[in-house]
Amino acid sequence: MEDFKVIDNYLMIRLPDEIDHHKSVDISAKADRYILSKKVGNVVFDFERTTFMDSSGIGIILGRYKKISCFGGKVYAINADNRIRRILLMSGLQNIVEIVKA
Amino acid sequence: MIEIIEKKDTERITNEMRIEFAAISDNESFARMAIAAFIAPLNPTLEELSDVKTAVSEAVTNAIIHGYENRSRLDDRVYMKCRLQGDVLEVEVADRGIGIDDIRMAMEPLYTSRPELERSGMGFAFMEAFMDNLEVQSEPDIGTSVKMYKKIGTSSWIDSEE
Numbered sequence: 001m002e003d004f005k006v007i008d009n010y011l012m013i014r015l016p017d018e019i020d021h022h023k024s025v026d027i028s029a030k031a032d033r034y035i036l037s038k039k040v041g042n043v044v045f046d047f048e049r050t051t052f053m054d055s056s057g058i059g060i061i062l063g064r065y066k067k068i069s070c071f072g073g074k075v076y077a078i079n080a081d082n083r084i085r086r087i088l089l090m091s092g093l094q095n096i097v098e099i100v101k102a
Numbered sequence: 103m104i105e106i107i108e109k110k111d112t113e114r115i116t117n118e119m120r121i122e123f124a125a126i127s128d129n130e131s132f133a134r135m136a137i138a139a140f141i142a143p144l145n146p147t148l149e150e151l152s153d154v155k156t157a158v159s160e161a162v163t164n165a166i167i168h169g170y171e172n173r174s175r176l177d178d179r180v181y182m183k184c185r186l187q188g189d190v191l192e193v194e195v196a197d198r199g200i201g202i203d204d205i206r207m208a209m210e211p212l213y214t215s216r217p218e219l220e221r222s223g224m225g226f227a228f229m230e231a232f233m234d235n236l237e238v239q240s241e242p243d244i245g246t247s248v249k250m251y252k253k254i255g256t257s258s259w260i261d262s263e264e
Contacts, residue, residue, distance in 0.1 A: 018131060020127075020130045020131060020134075020159055020163065021127055021130055021163040021166070021167065022127035022128055022130050022131065024220070025127075028220060052134070052152070052155060052156075052159075054156050054159040054160055054163065054225075054228065055160060055163075055221075055222045055223075055224035055225050055227075055228050056163065056221075056222075058222035058224055059219075059220040059221055059222040060220065062220070062222055063220040083149075083152055087156075087228075090224070090227070090228070090231060091222060091224050
């Protein structure tokens with residue numbers, strides 16, 4: 001299961017083991033509830049536990065980016081392994097997401 | 103004099119499997135597990151396993167949310183056919199859904215017909231990138247078939263460790 005934590009102005013999302021379309025619907029909806037109710041400006045996606053991600057993960061990140069970037073918010077990806085990083089780069093996400101090296 | 107020529111018969115089908123499952127999103131992970139189990143005897147590297155799982159996940163997700171318009175009905179079916187010819191895997195993912203009007207446009211990276219579902223438009227691009235070959239056939243109101251091929255066992259363990 002994914003979990004959510006708000007630290008200062010950052011929403012930390014610890015992503016699940018596998019991210020596909022089935023899981024993404026729920027993660028996006030929960031993230032948006034946090035963004036609205038806690039008024040966080042930035043979102044951090046933590047891939048520490050994630051071993052599988054398909055293009056649905058790109059959708060989650062892009063969708064949250066669109067919601068917060070117009071207010072100057074930033075999106076970060078942390079603890080992404082080579083595989084996840086490759087998928088992020090293939091989709092051109094390095095231009096809008098700061099991929100933090102562990 | 104007898105000449106013995108060892109010929110590797112690449113045409114011969116060495117294994118085959120078909121599954122049919124309801125077009126509901128819970129089955130995306132089922133399809134990935136099924137394909138992983140099917141190719142396990144070929145001793146794929148972690149990278150190859152991951153490539154195949156990602157491509158199958160994209161194809162099955164497309165069938166569910168585009169072919170069957172994300173309506174989650176149990177009688178909508180996704181058909182997955184897997185075949186091994188030596189070390190070459192062939193996977194076909196087919197649906198009897200709405201079909202694709204313009205396959206070329208659908209395959210364009212970042213294009214999605216369902217932006218409201220937060221689709222990234224990268225599905226076909228990932229299938230192309232992670233598999234060796236991709237064939238898409240579609241007929242409006244009849245359905246779509248995606249065939250993908252990949253040779254398993256081409257990259258060594260050391261290479262894939264990076």
